[in-house]
Amino acid sequence: MTDLSRAERARARSTVVVLLGLVLIAAACVRALAFTPLEVSQGAAQKIFYVHVPSAWVAFLAYLLVGGCSILYFFMRDPRLDRLAASAAEVGTVFITGVLLTGPIWAKPIWGVWWTWDVRLTSTLFLWFVFFGYLVLRSAVPEPGQRARFSAVLGILGALLVPFIHVSVYLFRTVHPAPVVLNVRGPQLPGTMLLTLLLSLGAFTVFFAGLLWRRYAEAALEDARGAEGDDGAR
Amino acid sequence: MGNVVAQALVIAAKDVRLEFRTRTAFVSALAFTALVLAIFNFARDPTAVAAIDVAPGILWITFCFAGLLGLNRAFALERENRAIDGLMLAPVSRSALYLGKLLANLVFVGLVEAVALPLFALFFNVPLWPILAPLLGVIALATIGFVALGTLLSAIAVNTRFAELMLPVLMLPFLVPPITAAVQVTSRLFAGRSFGEMAAWLKLLVGYDIVVLATAILVFDFTLDE
Numbered sequence: 467m468t469d470l471s472r473a474e475r476a477r478a479r480s481t482v483v484v485l486l487g488l489v490l491i492a493a494a495c496v497r498a499l500a501f502t503p504l505e506v507s508q509g510a511a512q513k514i515f516y517v518h519v520p521s522a523w524v525a526f527l528a529y530l531l532v533g534g535c536s537i538l539y540f541f542m543r544d545p546r547l548d549r550l551a552a553s554a555a556e557v558g559t560v561f562i563t564g565v566l567l568t569g570p571i572w573a574k575p576i577w578g579v580w581w582t583w584d585v586r587l588t589s590t591l592f593l594w595f596v597f598f599g600y601l602v603l604r605s606a607v608p609e610p611g612q613r614a615r616f617s618a619v620l621g622i623l624g625a626l627l628v629p630f631i632h633v634s635v636y637l638f639r640t641v642h643p644a645p646v647v648l649n650v651r652g653p654q655l656p657g658t659m660l661l662t663l664l665l666s667l668g669a670f671t672v673f674f675a676g677l678l679w680r681r682y683a684e685a686a687l688e689d690a691r692g693a694e695g696d697d698g699a700r
Numbered sequence: 701m702g703n704v705v706a707q708a709l710v711i712a713a714k715d716v717r718l719e720f721r722t723r724t725a726f727v728s729a730l731a732f733t734a735l736v737l738a739i740f741n742f743a744r745d746p747t748a749v750a751a752i753d754v755a756p757g758i759l760w761i762t763f764c765f766a767g768l769l770g771l772n773r774a775f776a777l778e779r780e781n782r783a784i785d786g787l788m789l790a791p792v793s794r795s796a797l798y799l800g801k802l803l804a805n806l807v808f809v810g811l812v813e814a815v816a817l818p819l820f821a822l823f824f825n826v827p828l829w830p831i832l833a834p835l836l837g838v839i840a841l842a843t844i845g846f847v848a849l850g851t852l853l854s855a856i857a858v859n860t861r862f863a864e865l866m867l868p869v870l871m872l873p874f875l876v877p878p879i880t881a882a883v884q885v886t887s888r889l890f891a892g893r894s895f896g897e898m899a900a901w902l903k904l905l906v907g908y909d910i911v912v913l914a915t916a917i918l919v920f921d922f923t924l925d926e
Binding site for chain 2: 588595599603607615619622623627631633634635
């Protein structure tokens with residue numbers, strides 16, 4: 467089987483996962499809106515929790531993937547790692563944008579402001595800036611080998627930066643709600659809400675995996691077509 | 701190791717000599733810095749906000765802009781006539797090339813800062829004498845951090861399209877930790893607070909410098925690999 471037909475098959479399969487992820491997210495939303503009780507003090511605004519937290523979780527996965535693949539690329543120089551890092555950055559940017567958009571919708575009624583310079587908000591915003599810079603850099607370097615090396619360096623630096631930003635903003639004060647699930651005293655929310663959240667987390671993860679795979683297959687297809695074109699020209 | 705330092709010094713000396721002979725970049729950077737300081741003075745309402753309240757922020761934003769301007773120059777210089785190829789073929793290690801460029805950039809940015817600081821004291825009426833020694837220490841720590849990072853990023857940015865725009869887009873997010881720490885320490889110095897209130901920020905600054913320098917030296921060879 468050629469690389470080209472393999473990449474085409476991967477693209478078809480990944481589409482199924484993307485659609486499955488969408489259906490699961492829809493199911494999670496229905497459960498969150500209709501079958502999960504209202505939170506006492508926050509009311510309906512709290513519902514966004516079931517979209518906001520899973521998006522942030524997926525954004526965090528993307529951050530780990532970009533950082534991890536960049537470090538591995540530095541040692542192994544496997545173009546597949548570069549492709550995976552690029553896919554994770556692109557898909558991750560979409561989810562970080564989601565986090566940054568859903569956060570203010572909740573913050574306005576609860577905190578009274580759309581935005582505040584809290585640790586998590588600031589770290590997320592700068593993670594978005596780093597991912598954005600990463601994508602802009604990729605688009606501005608035409609040669610694939612050079613692009614992969616530059617991206618890996620930026621990926622490594624970005625992975626190091628986020629903890630530093632976290633610490634520097636932490637030295638200010640924080641107002642973001644403390645973790646309610648990964649709390650030292652165990653999950654601090656009722657079972658039905660926890661189940662909805664876990665369902666939503668799972669749905670978003672499947673959706674992310676589908677998009678990531680789809681984007682990766684797309685890049686692989688592009689490379690395979692390029693290679694085939696070279697063979698034809700020879 | 702001694703060999704690397706000697707090679708780095710040669711490269712740095714070359715860049716500094718080149719800059720000293722033309723002086724165009726240095727003079728324009730100075731004019732730019734003076735202008736930024738002057739414009740910032742009009743970016744506040746003097747009847748509502750005291751100069752000292754915004755002074756630390758203005759100082760660091762100015763240094764940061766001046767630094768960006770100088771860093772863009774470091775590798776752009778080598779692109780003309782593809783001088784970078786000559787440097788890559790020269791029998792010097794890549795670490796020496798990085799350290800040499802870093803040193804030359806530090807000299808450039810340091811000189812701009814040395815002129816900007818008295819100007820800043822003059823424009824914003826900040827008494828610098830009593831806190832000069834610790835202030836210079838903070839400036840050195842923060843400058844080393846952001847120039848170390850900027851030297852690496854400018855080697856990348858210069859090879860892309862829209863190089864002048866690329867460097868700030870890539871670099872500004874990375875300036876948050878050093879600039880935040882530097883501004884916090886500077887304002888505490890101006891307010892005459894105790895060392896204990898700055899210790900955490902200084903630790904952050906030192907940690908940032910070490911991590912950035914070590915990473916940059918480690919990956920620079922890989923970055924330029926053809």
